[in-house]
Amino acid sequence: MRLVTILFPHLPIPAHRRRDTARARLCEIFSGIVSSRKTSYPDGGPNDMLQCLIDSRYKDGRATTETEVVGMVVSALFAGQHTSSSTGTWTGARLLARANAKHLRAAVQEQERIVERLGDRVDYEVLQEMDTLHRCIKEVLRLHPPAMMLLRHARRSFTVRTMEGDEYQVPEGHTVASPLVIHNRLPHVYKDPERYKPDRFGPGRGEDAAGGAFSYTAFGGGRHACVGEAFAYMQIKVIWSHLLRNFEMEMVSPFPETDWNVVMPGPKGKVMLRYNRRMSTTA
Numbered sequence: 001m002r003l004v005t006i007l008f009p010h011l012p013i014p015a016h017r018r019r020d021t022a023r024a025r026l027c028e029i030f031s032g033i034v035s036s037r038k039t040s041y042p043d044g045g046p047n048d049m050l051q052c053l054i055d056s057r058y059k060d061g062r063a064t065t066e067t068e069v070v071g072m073v074v075s076a077l078f079a080g081q082h083t084s085s086s087t088g089t090w091t092g093a094r095l096l097a098r099a100n101a102k103h104l105r106a107a108v109q110e111q112e113r114i115v116e117r118l119g120d121r122v123d124y125e126v127l128q129e130m131d132t133l134h135r136c137i138k139e140v141l142r143l144h145p146p147a148m149m150l151l152r153h154a155r156r157s158f159t160v161r162t163m164e165g166d167e168y169q170v171p172e173g174h175t176v177a178s179p180l181v182i183h184n185r186l187p188h189v190y191k192d193p194e195r196y197k198p199d200r201f202g203p204g205r206g207e208d209a210a211g212g213a214f215s216y217t218a219f220g221g222g223r224h225a226c227v228g229e230a231f232a233y234m235q236i237k238v239i240w241s242h243l244l245r246n247f248e249m250e251m252v253s254p255f256p257e258t259d260w261n262v263v264m265p266g267p268k269g270k271v272m273l274r275y276n277r278r279m280s281t282t283a
């Protein structure tokens with residue numbers, strides 16, 4: 001999706017036509033799955049997310065409709081797919097950039113220590129041990145948040161007061177845009193904010209915690225904060241722990257620019273690596 005999509009979601013441009021055709025096809029596929037689930041298991045199917053959505057009831061007791069279930073499955077798919085793939089790529093680009101050699105070394109050494117202690121398995125428990133890699137990903141998300149803006153509809157008018165004491169009135173019915181790309185780089189919260197420094201989240205530092213509740217919003221915040229945060233970290237750690245354990249890698253393309261023309265700004269162009277299998281294969 002293009003940047004213009006945020007402001008004019010129905011502008012008649014080729015990208016929107018392709019989006020609408022793809023969504024219609026996806027809805028056809030998912031509707032088929034939902035109705036075959038309902039027919040095959042009239043008394044409740046397997047214990048999974050799809051079944052939870054089918055069985056859910058609103059406060060007034062009304063059941064979810066097929067269109068609503070399909071809509072939620074489509075949103076879950078899109079909420080989790082581009083966000084995670086773009087973060088996985090940026091993690092590689094940041095860790096393999098020459099300027100960040102010490103962070104790459106720290107992440108590899110952490111894997112070596114974990115393998116020595118727990119063997120070469122990667123499961124839920126082992127993933128919780130990867131603090132260094134976790135901070136490397138968290139810092140990637142601070143600098144390259146896939147969702148660059150949080151949008152909210154003001155149901156009531158309210159007043160915002162800035163740090164300098166200026167006041168702004170937000171009228172009822174207006175849309176409030178909160179740009180992550182700016183507030184994840186505020187210099188009074190993050191020291192040297194343009195630099196990739198995973199240690200800023202380390203023990204005794206916690207710059208985001210010191211900055212207040214909404215200083216780090218790569219996963220949003222409040223009632224609609226990302227439900228997939230823990231899963232997202234896990235899947236990116238699974239991928240990168242495997243790569244760090246098994247390959248020596250070097251980025252041979254320049255550090256990528258950001259593609260600001262799309263709704264989720266990923267790296268522009270290709271990120272090219274040279275790699276060799278590590279001699280002491282661990283996984």
Ligand code: HEM
Binds near residue numbers: 219220221223228232
């Ligand atoms: C690096 C990966 C991810 C990032 C950066 C991310 C970011 C976000 C952000 C910023 C929001 C809040 C949007 C808003 O307030 O308007 C959000 C919401 C959401 N995310 Fe994620 N997300 C990621 C991965 C995932 C995954 C893997 C899933 C599902 C498995 C997921 C499911 C959702 C859902 C369902 C919501 C909507 C929650 C609600 O409205 O109550 N996300 N995500």
